[in-house]
Amino acid sequence: MRNRLTEAVNNHKADYIEIRLENYESTHIRFQGKDMEKISSSQQMGGNIRALVKGKWGFVTFNGWDDLQEKARQAVDIATLIGDNVSYLTETEPVVELLLPECGHDFRKVSLKEKAAMMKNYSNIIINYSSKIQSSIINYSDRYTTVYFANSEGSYIKHERPYLSVHLTAIARNGDDVQMASESTGSTKGYDSAEQLSSLAQKTARRAVNLLRAESVQGGEYTVILDPVLAGVFIHEAFGHLSEADFLYEDPRMRNLMKLGKQVGPTELNVVDDGSLPGLLGSAKYDDEGVLTRKNYLIRDGILTGRLHCRETSARMGEELTGNARALNYHYKPIVRMTNTYIEQGKTPCKDLFNGIKKGIYARQFYGGNTTFEMYTFSAGEGYMIENGKISKPVRDITLTGNLFDTLYNIDGIGNDLKIIESGGGCGKGGQQPLPVTFGSPHIRIQKVIVGGSR
């Protein structure tokens, strides 16, 4: 295999070429209510070749693994057609390595029958929780991917990546009012994580039923406390994406806005992206350009200290490599992505964060989040009013929004209960979705957050 790949990328007139071949097998199971809705098995084999000529890229993707040299030539040809400048790429030590996963219970050895029975069990737990539960949706996915990577600088990496996710959704109904709650889990460690979700299924059903009782939140500006899930989503969505250098490197105004050394938050605030943490969804020894991953401080003591790079952005900005070039699969080129992103542990016990809040919102869990540069929005899956420092009635349909820089400054409490979340969802960017990542945080308190809602 190594020879095939190496032959394909050598002897071309290009500044750089890389090839990535992938083979994957996957299983999907979907229950809706009592019924098996879908069950399927898929097998894919494909690859891509990326060539850099005088500063411009040619990128070819394909199914099957045939005619690799011809495809490399095609990538070089289209890059040559438009190349008109100098190529930038930070040097990295070529590596040759075979990476095997630390897989616990290999899901490929678990029968379909067993997987289906397990998901049916979760579906039943949800449906039987209450007469208010109208339906459930259980989505199980596993895939085992083998990736072969080689480049014209002599790197060759074979990497096996197991991935599994389970999404649990409970749908509660009262007349025309339909409410939904979801929980999920994702893992790179094998089938074990799919086996212990009974209490999560219970929790999902409970949340959906509770939403029926909750009133829609009243729109306005509030002091909010975010749980580790939502705070993690916030730091990923609102701040993390701005740290991705591919948005910045060519744009002088954006570079100015994200100038390193700038104070962006309170001195207690530390934010990290770390792809080298062992065994998490966003982890890998090397990124998809064969660069070693590492711990990167994005904010330290409230000061902007780092950002995330691929080899090209690192060279263009003259900053160190961080190991953040990632591709969803062989259909896509590696772009700058987060890995495991979190707010570091603070000092305040969680319960003290509530002290002194006259009227606020305790927002938990999430439906989703989105960002365009400095503007962010994310939706809570569950929430409560805070009145005079105490949690009071449940509220729903909570979407928080604001300007990132204002919001970071308005963080005035960081809890001491850091939690990293391994959810079954993932991050989306440039059509590459869902990329496995983790995010996390302790509970945090933020002043003056805009919440959308009725009036």
Next chain:
Amino acid sequence: MQQMIKKVKQKVNSGELFRAKFTTIPVEFEMNQLKAINVEESEGWALRVIQDKKIGFSSSTSKNQIDGMIDKALEVAQFGQVARFDFPEEIKDENEQKIKLYDESVQNRSISDMIEIGNKIVKHALAINTDLRCDAEISKQEGFVQYANTKGASFSYKKSLFSQSIMLQETKENDMMMLMESMQWGKTDLALDYLLNRLERKINWSKKIVSIESDSMPVIFTPKALLVLILPFISGLNGMIVNKKISPLQDKKNQLVCNSLFSMYSDGTVDYASGSAPYDDEGISMQRLPLIEKGILKNYYYDLQNAAEAGVKPTGNGLRPSFHSSPSPGVTNLIISEGKTSFQEMIKDIKEGIIVDQVLGLGQGNVLSGAFSNNVQLGFKIKNGKVVGRIKNVMIAGNAFEVIKNIVAVGDESRWVSGQYYFPHIYVKSISVSTKQ
């Protein structure tokens, strides 16, 4: 295909093969410059079987895997959903001649032509304002879909798509304005100037940032922003959601569910639209299906399985989001009928209100319930019948099923959004708007 179907027939009671093969060539511009050219080839095969009345499904990127696919599909079928339908014995080709999906102009458009279009877009953007950042993608796609089943029915068709998408961005200290427009069509005759003019108008409106008070007020949704209100209808009218009794629109057939100014169709028969085809992905002819007419709910949309479960005819909405997913109900092209009011007249009618053009967080809340709560990523304030500037840090929230009941006017000029939605401007009486105090 036929040989493979023979193989399937030897081992399986009833089965169908679906194949999709497409080549896409996007030319990418980033930060006012040509950045990359991609050539993306993809091919996929999907096998769905009904064995002992149960459904099995497997897919692969290679036809050489057919034996493995059959074995997998049979294995999976042991635990599969009970089939309430069988594959069609005959596929009527009434649509095939009529609907135009493929045009050679797409294939003939050379990469250097596409680069030229990109350059023109960048040049135009910088002529509006030299401080703008312009990203663009010009893309051509062509390929085919093939289908055959063990009952002897089969179909195939070719399809082409040409698309142009533009993102403009202006960055100032603590303010970024982002504007996106795209067009997609089966032919290359996209009216670029029309799109550039629209961009220019919005950039001019954006120059001044104006403040707004939290309140309930009239809102005009542009075609691009209208999905905020339509997504809950897409999910609520889905036959599978209705069968599961989790749709707020169930049991409402032939009842008034919206303002009578509102009519919406799922129409897979529009020439060159990206959701069109002679058949859905299960071999049922696509049609113009009334979903809502003059505010009255006319139909839910179905695939074979869910139509059978509901005891109704399939509607030609059995779609596969990709070759490795089995069919489920989906909308083809969504068409909202045009009304009588121009965008200008809507603006003139408003004393104080907003135009919503782009939102953040589309579909991220509880879509099923109809609830929406979105940041207005790009929006404008109207004061005394005039657009006075751009608004920032503003949220709109409400329930789409309620809001659609309060339509004041429907625009007299629809346009294609993403090549699949033909939407007019919609002006609604009142939506809750929250902003900084």
